[in-house]
Amino acid sequence: MYTGLDPYSGSIYRNLLKFDLAMLEPNITIQKAVLRLYLTTRYQAGAPQQLDIYRLTNAFEETAVTWDNAPGSILTPDYTLVDDNNPNGYIDITMTDLVKDWYITPAANYGIMLQTTELTNSLLAFRTREYAESAMWPMLIIEYSLTHTVIYTSPVIGDFSYLSTSFVLEGHALETAYTITYESSAPTAGLAIVEQSQDDDTWAQSSSISLDPGETRTMNVSTPMVYERLSFVNAASAAMTDTVGSTIDVNSNINNSNETALRYESSNTLLPIDPDTGVMTLAVADTTTIIITAKYLDNFNYFSFEVIAAP
Template identity: 95%
Template sequence: MIHTFYAAADAYITSLTPTVNNGKTGTMYTGLDPYSGSIYRNLLRFDLSMLEPNITIQKAVLRLYLTTRYQAGEPQQLDIYRLTAAFEETAVTWDNAPGSVLTPDYTLVDDNNPNSYIDIAMTDLVRDWYTTPADNYGIMLQTTELTNSLLAFRTREYAESAMWPMLIVEYSLTHTVIYTSPVIGDFSYLSTSFVLEGHALETAYTITYDSAAPTAGLAIVEQSQDDDTWAQSTSISLDPGETRTMNVSTPMVYERLSFVNAASAAMTNTVGSTIDVNSNIDNSNETALRYESSNTLLPIDPDTGVMTLAVADTTTIIITAKYLDNFNYFSFEIIAAP
């Protein structure tokens, strides 16, 4: 995934006019002007609060539009320093500018022609800002300031937004799989590594169900953004001893695999008793289920799995994932004895 951030604040400061603010111009300058002996520096800040939680930043690039190179044909060294205090775009001057680290975080020797983009990789710094947002005071751009090194860039005040300073962040979701092993009808699974395909993560599970299990089982994949509220994604049913593979598209942060099955093939209770069929179901993650009885004389609450045995008879209870419209299920018998 790629997110482009335009500068939230930009300005240039100069020793030529140390008390004047230059935060609302369409062009900013950095370097040494040999004619006046004045030094120019750029200040930039990007607001990264739109980045969602639990991501891995793979790459971050600062892109600037170069309009003028005052020493034509000469490569210029451009250094990026992280700021150590905040600045206000409409108030910052040479005299009140914030401090910065002593050594540059990044250095680029640039020989681009005017009216072109300059890209500067600054991945580690952006990762630091993402981890500790309070440290994001922005950056300062400056040259060696020893010779005619003056460069001019467009700012966010310029009319054409395509030339504004921008930070291009490429990232992927950090994906977590949670698995709780059932007590009855144990099974094994193999989860593939997570592969970024476009804007979705693809996860594959290969599941082998215990050949000694008393009934079929139901594998349900659930997804969550916060590891608290879970939504059912897909399910498959497996017979004892069967191996199947589930392929799941997972754009959310968390995913868990729940396996639900019966402890025994049948439950026997006396007529007149009220039972909860969940007592015969292993459901470690307490995923939501739907219940259906094959015998209208022995109805069951489809949401809770509670039923009253009104007559002496037998029924098959069919269990499916509550919020999935499919035909994957497992079942067991209820015997109402006189």
């Protein structure tokens, strides 16, 4: 992909590039965008050379565009890089504002033109997407954050939902901020748990927060995996009662539709509970508080309810 004046043929080259932003998630905040090119040839070796980025003002077809039918561009460059790098290396050009404009108004994304000083020995050459090693292709590298506001409304059953299904985010590594409002008249606090997966099948717990009814909290999560879901568990009632001698499973009082792994603790040593299964035998007539946390996370965030062993 040549740019500039070829000293041998006298030909002048300019490059047209366009990147499809349709793969980006909705409602993201773009923090930085960088055009990365792999430079292979530089005729002005050792001397600084300017490379200008111009915003195109109308469309072009990759296999049909020529010098004579090339699209128009703005008169002054959006970005300019003065480079004195040697060949066989990457050139990075920050173009954050332009990419933000394209993201907000996709119809304005006609692409860009690369142009350098069209004087003797100004020729530059870059790898294209036809090259065997994809790491050297022209790239648009975008760093962004994603914020979702998730409202979970009574009755408290199932997952948090972004639309009407389980919240599963498919995308690239990013930082996600969840602002969660627990709108419910439920009798106990609830526990929001973020889980991540590479295959949408095996889930690993990433973080959790507990919320009281009516409370709003924000949870920031690093998401290095492909899938992410936000599950919510809480108690169906403030207490469960059975007679002395009975064996009970406290999960029967927990809403947990994703079957998120939980850990259980009893505040009363006379009424112990299996920490992994939530099963307990009511050996004596007494009352205990059952504390529930995410099984594979620290026990700082939790919700609880009472178990009463009646005579």
